[in-house]
Amino acid sequence: MKKIALIAAVALALPLAAMAQDAAKPAAKPAAKAASSSTAKAPAKKHQVTRKAAKAVEEVTPINTDTDVTLSEADLAVAQRVSIGKAQCELGADVTVTPDDKKPGFFTVSTKGAKYRMHPVESRTGAIRLEDPRAGAMWLQLGNKSMLMNQKAGLRLADECQTDAQVAFAAEMKKNPPKALFDGADGEKK
Incomplete structure (x- = not known):
């Protein structure tokens, strides 16, 4: 009887422990982001090539x-x-x-x-x-x-x-x- 009660208690405690771990993770991530953003430079802005420009280059590029x-x-x-x-x-x-x-x-x-x-x-x-x-x-x-x-x-x-x-x-x-x-x-x- 004690074994069944112990198994039931563990079975109920496992989902609660998993939820507690999941709740703690998001709180840790913003703090890490804030710490890293103060020391790192903002990423360089990427330039995208427009479809029209890509087409123009393709038209004048000789084929192999x-x-x-x-x-x-x-x-x-x-x-x-x-x-x-x-x-x-x-x-x-x-x-x-x-x-x-x-x-x-x-x-x-x-x-x-x-x-x-x-x-x-x-x-x-x-x-x-x-x-x-x-x-x-x-x-x-x-x-x-x-x-x-x-x-x-x-x-x-x-x-x-x-x-x-x-x-x-x-x-x-x-x-x-x-x-x-x-x-x-x-x-x-x-």
């Missing part, structure tokens, strides 16, 4: 053209199919894809405030895929549209982008839609 990527013959064949020039995108954005004259198979992909040095990467789906592994950017080009994505941040930077050739391809798809996956040779659904 040195790369350790070696393209295969298959990669160079994919590079021949890349749609180059200015692509108009949704929401008034645009993306310009320019081939590198000095290094065949490499491209500069630029949009408002950003430039990427990209090269073709094999795609299982047959889509044309350009990547900038350093920046984490990817340009995905289909027959009728393209998109620019930042894979590191998981964002689409530009969507529904179309060059003149892709606009023509999309119009042709509307006139002559491709056969559905389950259509037979005669167009009948199976």
Whole structure:
């Protein structure tokens, strides 16, 4: 019986002791802060770079053209199919894809405030895929549209982008839609 009473008393005392310790801690911290603030200088004010200034610097900073990527013959064949020039995108954005004259198979992909040095990467789906592994950017080009994505941040930077050739391809798809996956040779659904 004495053991049960002792256990009950300890069980009741433990939460009270913990609350007493927690109450004592905040009182000690302000005193420590007051003592340290009288001897230390105020921290220097940090200057933040505005988004506009960062964009301006990014636009004039040349992209790094040195790369350790070696393209295969298959990669160079994919590079021949890349749609180059200015692509108009949704929401008034645009993306310009320019081939590198000095290094065949490499491209500069630029949009408002950003430039990427990209090269073709094999795609299982047959889509044309350009990547900038350093920046984490990817340009995905289909027959009728393209998109620019930042894979590191998981964002689409530009969507529904179309060059003149892709606009023509999309119009042709509307006139002559491709056969559905389950259509037979005669167009009948199976």
